[in-house]
Amino acid sequence: xxxxxxxxxxxxxxxxxxxxxxxxxxxxxxxxxxxxxxxxxxxxxxxxxxxxxxxxxxxxxxxxxxxxxxxxxxxxxxxxxxxxxxxxxxxxxxxxxxxxxxxxxxxxxxxxxxxxxxxxxxxxxxxxxxxxxxxxxxxxxxxxxxxxxxxxxxxxxxxxxxxxxxxxxxxxxxxxxxxxxxxxxxxxxxxxxxxxxxxxxxxxxxxxxxxxxxxxxxxxxxxxxxxxxxxxxxxxxxxxxxxxxxxxxxxxxxxxxxxxxxxxxxxxxxxxxxxxxxxxxxxxxxxxxxxxxxxxxxxxxxxxxxxxxxxxxxxxxxxxxxxxxxxxxxxxxxxxxxxxxxxxxxxxxxxxxxxxxxxxxxxxxxxxxxxxxxxxxxxxxxxxxxxxxxxxxxxxxxxxxxxxxxxxxxxxxxxxxxxxxxxxxxxxxxxxxxxxxxxxxxxxxxxxxxxxxxxxxxxxxxxxxxxxxxxxxxxxxxxxxxxxxxxxxxxxxxxxxxxxxxxxxxxxxxxxxxxxxxxxxxxxxxxxxxxxxxxxxxxxxxxxxxxxxxxxxx
Amino acid sequence: xxxxxxxxxxxxxxxxxxxxxxxxxxxxxxxxxxxxxxxxxxxxxxxxxxxxxxxxx
Numbered sequence: 001x002x003x004x005x006x007x008x009x010x011x012x013x014x015x016x017x018x019x020x021x022x023x024x025x026x027x028x029x030x031x032x033x034x035x036x037x038x039x040x041x042x043x044x045x046x047x048x049x050x051x052x053x054x055x056x057x058x059x060x061x062x063x064x065x066x067x068x069x070x071x072x073x074x075x076x077x078x079x080x081x082x083x084x085x086x087x088x089x090x091x092x093x094x095x096x097x098x099x100x101x102x103x104x105x106x107x108x109x110x111x112x113x114x115x116x117x118x119x120x121x122x123x124x125x126x127x128x129x130x131x132x133x134x135x136x137x138x139x140x141x142x143x144x145x146x147x148x149x150x151x152x153x154x155x156x157x158x159x160x161x162x163x164x165x166x167x168x169x170x171x172x173x174x175x176x177x178x179x180x181x182x183x184x185x186x187x188x189x190x191x192x193x194x195x196x197x198x199x200x201x202x203x204x205x206x207x208x209x210x211x212x213x214x215x216x217x218x219x220x221x222x223x224x225x226x227x228x229x230x231x232x233x234x235x236x237x238x239x240x241x242x243x244x245x246x247x248x249x250x251x252x253x254x255x256x257x258x259x260x261x262x263x264x265x266x267x268x269x270x271x272x273x274x275x276x277x278x279x280x281x282x283x284x285x286x287x288x289x290x291x292x293x294x295x296x297x298x299x300x301x302x303x304x305x306x307x308x309x310x311x312x313x314x315x316x317x318x319x320x321x322x323x324x325x326x327x328x329x330x331x332x333x334x335x336x337x338x339x340x341x342x343x344x345x346x347x348x349x350x351x352x353x354x355x356x357x358x359x360x361x362x363x364x365x366x367x368x369x370x371x372x373x374x375x376x377x378x379x380x381x382x383x384x385x386x387x388x389x390x391x392x393x394x395x396x397x398x399x400x401x402x403x404x405x406x407x408x409x410x411x412x413x414x415x416x417x418x419x420x421x422x423x424x425x426x427x428x429x430x431x432x433x434x435x436x437x438x439x440x441x442x443x444x445x446x447x448x449x450x451x452x453x454x455x456x457x458x459x460x461x462x463x464x465x466x467x468x469x470x471x472x473x474x475x476x477x478x479x480x481x482x483x484x485x486x487x488x489x490x491x492x493x494x495x496x497x498x499x500x501x502x503x504x505x506x507x508x509x510x511x512x513x514x515x516x517x518x519x520x521x522x523x524x525x526x527x528x529x530x531x532x533x534x535x536x537x538x539x540x541x542x543x544x545x546x547x548x549x550x551x552x553x554x
Numbered sequence: 555x556x557x558x559x560x561x562x563x564x565x566x567x568x569x570x571x572x573x574x575x576x577x578x579x580x581x582x583x584x585x586x587x588x589x590x591x592x593x594x595x596x597x598x599x600x601x602x603x604x605x606x607x608x609x610x611x
Contacts, residue, residue, distance in 0.1 A: 072587065076569060079594050083562050086598040090555045090605055212583050265587030266574020275570035276563075283562065306606055313602055317595050324591075 006360075007148065009369025010376060013186065014163060017179050017380060021167035024175030031400070031412045034172035035103075035392045036297040041177050043304040047311030049177045050295050052184030054085070054286075054312070055319060056136065056382035058443060060187055061143070061375055063320070065351035067327025068338060071219045071262035073269050075327070078320035080282025085316055087287055089309045095462045095538035097296045097305040103389075104290050104454065105397045111461055111534035112469045112527075115402055120476040122397050124453045125290045127480075128446055129390040130427060132291070135442040136383045137161055137431035143352050143375060154432055160376075161428035164383040168391060169420040173298055176384045183377035188319060190374035194355065195322045197362040198329035202242055207325055214328045215263040218252040220339040220350075222267070228255045229343040238340045242333045242361055249335040262331060274504045281507030285447030288454030291382075291389035330358040387420060387427075394419040445487040445506075452479035452510025460518050462538055465531050471522030479514030486510065558601050565590045 032038050041049070059081060066074035099107045105121040140160035141153040148156075167179050195207075203209040223229050232255060236248035253261065260267050269275055286292055296305045331338065334357050341350035359371035395416035400407060407415075434442075456475050460467040486506035489497040496502060500509065569577045569587050577587035 072585070072591075073569075075591055076566075079565075079591050082595055083558070083598060086558055086602055087555070089602050090558065094609070208584075211588070215583070260578070263585055263588070265569050265577040265585055266571055269569060269571050269574065272567065272570045272572050275566055279563065279566040283559075303610075306609070310602060310606055313599065317599055321592070321595060 003148065003365060003368065005365035006369035006372055009366065010372040013373035014159075014376060016182065017163060017377075018166060020179045020182060021171040021175045024171030024178060027172065027174045029413065030409050031396070031416070033174065034413050034416050035388075035396060036294070037172070037174040037177055039298060039300050041174070041298040043299050043307040044311060045177060045181045046295060046299050046304070047308040048184040048315070049180035049298075050292070050308060050312040051315040051319070052180040052187060052377070052381040053295060053385040054081070054292060054316065054382075055184070055187050056378055058139070059319070059323070060191070060378040061352055061355050063323045064327040064330060065354040067324060068330035068334065068354040069219065069221050069342065069347065069351055070268045071214075071221075071331075072265055072324070073267060075324050076269070076279070077282070078323050080279055081286075082313075082316050082320045084283055084286035085309070085313050087283060088292070089306065089313060092287060092293070092458060092462065093296055093305050093309045094302045096293060096458070097299075097302045099462075099534060099538040103297075103392055103397055104293055104458065105393070105401075107538075108457070108461055108472070109401075110537060111531060112472060112529040114469070116473055117469065117476070118397055118401060120473065121290075121454075122393055122402075124449070124476060124480060125393045125397075126390055128289065128450050128454070129291065129386050129393070130423075130430070131442055131449070132289070132446040133383055133386040133390075133423075133427045134430045134434060135446075136379050136386070137427055138434060138442075139352075140376070140379045141431060141435065142348075143379075144372075146349055146353055148372075153435060157428055157431045160379060160383065161424050161431070163380055164387050165420055165424040167380070167384045168387045169417045172416075173388055176388050177295075177298060179384060180381045183381040184315070186370070186377045187374045187381070188315060190359070190370050191319055191322050191326060193367060193370065194326050194329070194358060194362065197367070198326065198333065198358070201362060202246065202329070202333060210325045210328050210332075211263060213246075213250075213332060215261045216253050217249040217262045217332060217335075218256045218259045219262045219267070220252075220331065220335060220342050221347075222259050223252050223256065223339055224342045226256055226259065228252070229339050231255055233336055233340055233343070236336045238336045240336045245335045245337075246332050248339075249332040252335070262328065270504060273501065273508065277503040277505045277508035280511055281447045281451050281505040284451035284455040284507065284511060286450075287458060288450030288452075289446075290393070290454065291385040294389045294392065295385070326355065326358070330354040333361055334358060387423060390423050391416050391420045394423070445483075445491075448487055448506035448510055449480065449483045451507045452483035452514050456511065456514040456518055460515075460522070461534075464522075465535060466522055466528065467518065468522040468525040469527045469529055470525040471518045471520075474521040475514045475518035478517040479510050482506070482513040483510030558598060561597050562594060565594050 027033050063078045099110045105118045108117050137157050137160050141157040144156040145153045299305050338350050356371045360368040399415045400412050483506040486509050489502045579586045
């Protein structure tokens with residue numbers, strides 16, 4: 001079998017994920033342990049786990065791969081992902097950590113009574129969770145099917161789904177946290193290795209050379225669009241080594257001297273409304289992703305939550321900066337291969353495999369194995385984060401609070417484990433059915449819905465004393481409907497909906513409609529909930545800077 | 555947060571198709587868009603650090 005060394009490294013990595021999940025089983029006897037690891041995860045470990053939770057396969061492979069094909073414009077995705085974390089730290093991390101117990105719904109319940117808002121958080125939370133989990137599994141199926149020929153799509157979807165379920169069902173939040181921290185180290189290490197090796201081997205130890213050299217290169221996509229691929233490939237075939245590939249990259253600007261270089265901004269960006277909708281979706285999307293926010297409850301207090309998020313931000317800043325350098329390195333060192341793939345209409349394959357091919361070129365089978373393990377780690381890390389969030393939503397918000405408040409600890413943990421298995425089976429089946437669907441559209445839909453529902457609801461609840469229960473409910477409903485409608489319109493290829501142009505992301509309409517509705521309805525109604533109690537709790541109006549520590553009891 | 559929002563969305567507007575020529579202005583061998591992107595990352599780190607230091611004090 002080809003790639004036996006690389007496959008062995010991948011299998012060792014996956015076996016370690018599995019064993020960590022099994023080992024952590026001893027700590028999942030109580031609900032507090034299962035949901036949030038008893039609030040006892042050290043902040044450094046939590047920070048690395050949050051980085052890993054966030055840096056999904058799309059970040060690890062997709063951003064650098066997109067830069068390799070399309071140039072500097074696709075770095076904007078990385079900038080949006082990064083900026084979103086700053087928003088989380090500045091406006092939500094501390095108040096949410098102080099006011100909640102296990103989930104986002106807990107925080108909302110501290111201010112507004114009644115089951116309506118909790119029910120809506122369950123609906124939106126599960127919708128977002130499933131919509132985000134399915135593309136992780138679809139991506140895993142396609143990616144490993146391409147990288148490891150011979151084992152088909154369904155096999156890899158089942159492997160990724162099975163591993164996700166084992167880690168969550170066996171290990172609960174503690175096993176998930178240890179796994180995500182380990183996976184974060186692999187993801188970060190793989191990106192650093194690619195950057196350093198490329199810089200040392202091909203760019204004279206100077207990282208800026210990776211950028212300035214790109215100013216002499218036309219992107220492979222532009223070469224294909226200008227029908228110049230054959231001219232370049234006839235001189236530099238796809239078997240070219242790294243040095244020859246770089247010559248091919250420079251040759252592209254001789255063949256197409258009038259075309260802008262890969263370093264020129266604005267070649268692949270949309271018009272202003274589309275750009276604003278995309279960046280707004282990225283900016284607020286993370287604020288509304290419950291699987292990210294749930295990690296704020298796994299540390300002992302608000303101070304530890306802030307330290308965790310700061311460590312995550314520093315890691316993300318380095319990681320997303322490196323994606324630019326690694327993306328350009330991949331473009332230049334794999335130029336004939338990428339050009340050939342795009343010329344054959346295999347843009348998706350070129351994007352998803354560029355980083356792995358770069359690993360193979362720079363470090364042979366060993367680095368290819370590390371990149372494969374990193375890709376699997378990135379996919380699994382996001383998948384387990386999503387699954388444990390959904391499991392906690394079903395078991396805690398649904399079963400314990402709404403249906404069976406008198407249930408025992410054992411029953412609650414049992415429901416959580418059962419929910420984990422059922423949700424995994426649903427996600428695997430959906431991933432098989434949606435095999436041919438566009439992964440990016442599913443992810444975009446998730447960010448658009450999150451930015452249009454949880455984000456305005458949380459921001460208004462946490463920061464606006466005049467927000468009312470009716471306003472929050474209206475925000476949830478309108479944000480969900482508008483974001484789903486415009487996503488569906490885009491999915492169906494419609495140009496306009498109710499007279500408005502359909503944009504690349506529904507956030508511009510969804511966020512605007514949700515906030516406008518929430519503000520108007522709140523101003524027309526009076527039920528502001530336990531606003532004094534909540535604001536005191538969330539913003540620590542006495543001046544204290546920590547909370548009680550471990551999750552509070554009901 | 556307001557300051558960071560302004561930085562983020564101004565960079566987003568400047569790097570949109572309508573202002574692409576301005577973003578492509580070369581400064582020390584690299585386009586303005588690159589510096590703006592790095593600016594989003596560095597300003598995010600600095601503002602976060604200032605915010606956390608203020609809270610801890």
